[in-house]
Amino acid sequence: MKNEINFLPKQLVRQDSLSKSVKWLRVVALLFVFVVPVVSIVIFLLTFFSPLTQYQITEKNLIASSQGLSNKIAKMQFIIDRTRNATKFIASRNLYDQVIQSIYAQTGSDVSIISLYIKDNKISIFASSSSLLSLKTFETNLKNITLVHLTDFQTTSLANSGGEGNYTLNIMAKIQ
Amino acid sequence: MKLRHPYKYYLFLFRDSKYYLPTIYSTIILACILLIVFVIYPQIQNFLNINAQVNQLTSQIATLKNNINNISGVNDSDLQSNFDLVSRAVPANKDFSGAIQDVSSVAIQSNVILNNFTVVVGDYSSTSGIAGASSDQNFTLNINIRGSSSGIINFLSKLKNSLPLMSVQSITISQSQAIIALQVYYVPYHQKNVDLISTNLSLNPTDQSTLNQIANWNTNNIVPVVSTNSKGNLPTFSSN
Structure with missing residues (x-):
C-alpha cells in the first residue's frame, strides 16, 4: 500500500539512495587515502628521528666514564648502607638510661633505691625508706613521669622490714 | 564472432554497472583498513615502545649523571673518613675488642669501674655472605660496673652516644653495682x-643527620674526627 503513495518509480528511488551511499563511500575512501599515508609518514619520521640511539650512546659513555670511579662508588655505597643500618639501630634502641635517670630523680632525700631491674621493657624497683609517706610519694611521682611513659603499675609488696621505721616498696611497671 | 579478450567485455560491462564506483571505494577503504591494521598499528606500537625507552633512558641518564657528579664532587679524604666512621659505628663483623675498648673508655669518662665483662660469642658459623641471610646481627656483651647511681646513669648516657652502636638489653642495679647486658650491632x-x-647514590636527609650524629659521637673516640664544613655538618653527597 505504501508503495502506491510514492509517485517515483521504484528503480529511481533505489538509485537515489545508492548514489547517496556512493557519495559517503567516496568521502570515507578519500579520507582514508589521505590520512593513512600521512599518519604512516609522520610516525615513520618520528621513529626515524627518535633520540634513542643517541641516548644509548650517551649512557654507554657515562657508564664507561664511571668505571674510573669504581673505588669511590663502592665506598659511597658502603657508607650509605651502613648509615641506613645505623639509623635503623638508633631508632630501635631502648631508652633505659632515661628511664633510670627519671626514676632516680623521683627519689627524695628519704627514699633510696635498693635495686632496680629492667628487661624487655619491664621494670622492677625495690626501694626503701624510713617513712611510709615518702614511699607513697615516690610511687605517685613515678606514675607522673613524663620523659618516659610507665604503665601497668603493680605494687607487689609494701612491707615493714628490719623493725620500726624501715619500710620497703617493690613496684613493677611496663615501659612504653 | 568470438571476442579476442573476453575479460575486456566483462570489464566494460562492470564499468558501466552502477556497482562500479561503490566497489572501487569499498576496495580502497578495505585496503586502508588493512594498512592500518598491519602497518600503521605496528608502527604506532613501535613508536610508543621507542618513546618509553627514551623516557626510561632520560631518567637513567639523569640519575647516572647525578651519581657521577656526586661521586666526583666528594673529597677523597672526606669519603675515607666517613667510611672509617660508619665502619666503626656498624662494624662488618663481631668487633669484640672495639666494643670492649669503647665500654672501658666510657667507664673511665663516667667515673665508674669496669669490674668484668663477658662476651657472648654466639654462633661462629656466621651467615655472612649468604644470600637471604639476616643482614643485621648483634652479639651480647655482659658487663659489670661499680659506681654511684649518678655515675651509672652517666655511663649509660655516654654509652648510648658512643661507637660502635650498642643498646642496653637488660640492667640490674643494686648496691652501687650494675650488671648490664649490651647488644652490640654489626652488619x-x-x-x-x-x-x-x-x-x-646519595644520603637522604635522615641518614645525613645520622651520619652527623655519629660523627659527633665519634669525637670522644679513637678514630680521627671527620672534617666538617663551616656549618658543622659532614660533607653531603648530593650535588645540588
Missing part, C-alpha cells in the same frame, strides 16, 4: 654490584 658485608643507573 656482615655483602659484596654487591652498585647499580648507578637506577640507584640514587
